[in-house]
Amino acid sequence: MNAERKLARELAExxxxxxxxxxxSAAAEELIRCEGEATSGIDEYxxxxxxxxxxxxxxxxxxxxxxDAVSHETDEGYIVVQFGDFTIGA
Numbered sequence: 145m146n147a148e149r150k151l152a153r154e155l156a157e158x159x160x161x162x163x164x165x166x167x168x169s170a171a172a173e174e175l176i177r178c179e180g181e182a183t184s185g186i187d188e189y190x191x192x193x194x195x196x197x198x199x200x201x202x203x204x205x206x207x208x209x210x211x212d213a214v215s216h217e218t219d220e221g222y223i224v225v226q227f228g229d230f231t232i233g234a
Contacts, residue, residue: 172206190224
């Protein structure tokens with residue numbers, strides 16, 4: 145494979161990875177906004193722990209890992225998710 149084709153393939157793979165990440169992040173955020181209860185906090189949603197299945201927890205973890213949200217559990221039995229830019233550079 146020549147260098148031009150190799151670079152083109154690497155670029156296409158990178159674009160596909162970026163697209164998959166955007167889709168996963170959008171879907172995770174939508175699930176939390178739809179299933180969660182808006183709180184009085186800024187862009188913050190509470191999800192009852194009894195309703196947070198593995199998929200919901202994976203969505204929360206995905207967003208937190210990428211710095212798109214932070215979360216914590218409350219004594220009242222909720223997982224609270226706040227959306228924002230929580231990356232190191234923010």
